Amino acid sequence: MSIMHEDSENGRSMVSVRTMEIVTALAIIVFAAAAMVSNYELGAGWGSNGPESGYFPFYVGLILLISGVAILIGEAMKAGPDGAKSFVESRPLVRVMQIVIPTLIYVVLIANIGLYLSTALFISLFMVWLGRYRVITGVLIGIGVAVMLFLTFEVWFLVPLPKGPVAALFGY
Secondary structure (H helix, E strand, O other), X not given: OOHHHOEEOOEEEEEEHXXXXXXXXXXXXXXXXXXXXHHHHHHOOEEOXXXXXXXXXXXXXXXHHHHHHHHHHHXXXXXXXXXHOEEEEHHHHHHHHHHHHHHHHHHHHHHHHXXXXXXXXXXXXXXXHOOOOOHHHHHHHHHHHHHHHHHHHHHHOOOOOOOHHHHHHOOO
């Protein structure tokens, strides 16, 4: 009986453990190959003064490449229902995406409107949407956190952070 097609209290299975193992192995292989190529170009040999600058990273990449290939071969050789075990069901995946997607939007907003306004919006919306706080509570806390970040970094530590076009209106 395949677990992949059964519904559970967490919804339908979205992806199997075997699929995720294969995707992870391929990602390791690609990362390792990129590391090996770039470090080979730097010099991955042994020079007159000892190892060249890419020597150790090249061999770390080689170890990763061998590990990725071993994982891939191991998964390809597996038989039986173990690979059909669910990695994630639909309901938990939706909950994770409720955090991941707004966080990615937050990162994009930082680059476009600055850290402080993005942070105020992010915290306010999260508190209202997922925390079920009243709008006024979410907005006040979002603004408060942004003001504290501004005071901490810009005023006290003198560390400039991305402010965006809105700060330019206030002369920052």
